[in-house]
Amino acid sequence: MSDLIKLDIAEGTAKLTLSNGKVNAFSHDMINQFQAALDEVESAKVPVVITGQPGMFSGGFDLKVMQSGPANAIALVTEGSKLTRRLLAFPTPVISACTGHAVAKGAFILLCSDYRLGAEGAFKIGLNEVAIGITMHYAGIAMAKHGLTDSYVNRSLYLAEMFDPKGAVKAGFLDELLPADAVIDSAMIRADACKGLNMKAYVGTKLKAREALLSQMDHAIEVDAKGTL
Numbered sequence: 749m750s751d752l753i754k755l756d757i758a759e760g761t762a763k764l765t766l767s768n769g770k771v772n773a774f775s776h777d778m779i780n781q782f783q784a785a786l787d788e789v790e791s792a793k794v795p796v797v798i799t800g801q802p803g804m805f806s807g808g809f810d811l812k813v814m815q816s817g818p819a820n821a822i823a824l825v826t827e828g829s830k831l832t833r834r835l836l837a838f839p840t841p842v843i844s845a846c847t848g849h850a851v852a853k854g855a856f857i858l859l860c861s862d863y864r865l866g867a868e869g870a871f872k873i874g875l876n877e878v879a880i881g882i883t884m885h886y887a888g889i890a891m892a893k894h895g896l897t898d899s900y901v902n903r904s905l906y907l908a909e910m911f912d913p914k915g916a917v918k919a920g921f922l923d924e925l926l927p928a929d930a931v932i933d934s935a936m937i938r939a940d941a942c943k944g945l946n947m948k949a950y951v952g953t954k955l956k957a958r959e960a961l962l963s964q965m966d967h968a969i970e971v972d973a974k975g976t977l
Contacts, residue, residue, distance in 0.1 A: 753781040755788060761939045762789045762796040763932075771807030772800050774853045778810075779827045783834070790839060793947065795939040798857060799845040799932050803871070806854030814882070821882075826973045828853055829887035833965045835860040836958055839951045841942040845935035846922060851876055851910075856888065858921045859895035862954075865935050866913045866921075867928035873916040879908035885975075886968035894961050896920040 752775075754765040764785050766772040789796045800806055809828060814821045835842055835857070844861040850873045858864045858873070866873070875892065877884050884892075884905060892905050900919035903909040916922045926934050955962070 751781075752778040753785050755785040757788065757792050757794060759940075760794050760943050761936060762792065762794050763936065764789070764796055764798050766798070766800045766806055770804065771849075772804055772854070773807055773810040774824070774828055775810040775813060776824060776827060779824075779831055782831060786834065786838070793840060795841040795843065795942040796838075797843045797845055797932070797935045797939050798861065799935065800847045800854075802928065803848035803869075805844075805846045805848055805850040806857065807849060808852030808854055808876075822973065822975070825885050825887075826969060828856075829885065829965070829969045829972060832856055832860050832887065832891060833962065833969065836965065837955060837962055840947060841939065841945070841950065843935045843939050843942070845932045846873070847928065847931055849873065850916075850921070855921055856891055859891050863924075863938060864922045865924050865926055865931050865938070866916060867931045868913055868925050869928055871913055872910040873913065873921050874908070874910040874919070875904050876908050876910060878906060885972045887965055887972055890961065890964040890968050 752768045754767050756763045768778045809824055813824045842861045844858050844864045846858060846864060846866040848867055848871045850858055852875060855873055855875055889905065893901055896904055897918065897920040904919060911919050913922065913925050917925060
């Protein structure tokens, strides 16, 4: 597929693997390749599993870009939010197989997935933006309020608390924990089971349930693109 995203479509399911260095950082190139991979998945009309490397799902946005100036940071966050918004409304089931650490944008990919399996281990999952001096963008706030357990929103958004996998389940980043070597295979089995859904009913229900959130995301992306971080 590409050098930063690996896409395999076989037997009615897709596996999209993040492959951008040690931390799978979301750069413009990786986001563009991610979008291109989703185009293929959408054309194939199959469920998709999003995964990373052993020990690392994603460490978030590319810090070199984020620290290169406000305009560059805003542009990258805007493209990342458009990707999040697309996944929220994606017409086939989206399963995340969290293979390790999932920080910032990595954690947002979990929040916009339909089901999230995580690896047991000494991993950190959460939103660290405030801790590293980044004011959370409106699209991120909307996603966090939608996806996180109510009692964990403050701890995640304002206090930038990071969670181990068990805590991430309680907070709402993950649905299920498994031994690390079972996460991807289990996610693929779940994706395979999703093939039995009526996809018209699936996407219709998904869009109705997320109608308000998608509207919020559209507005937030527009505002964030004009603002500051």
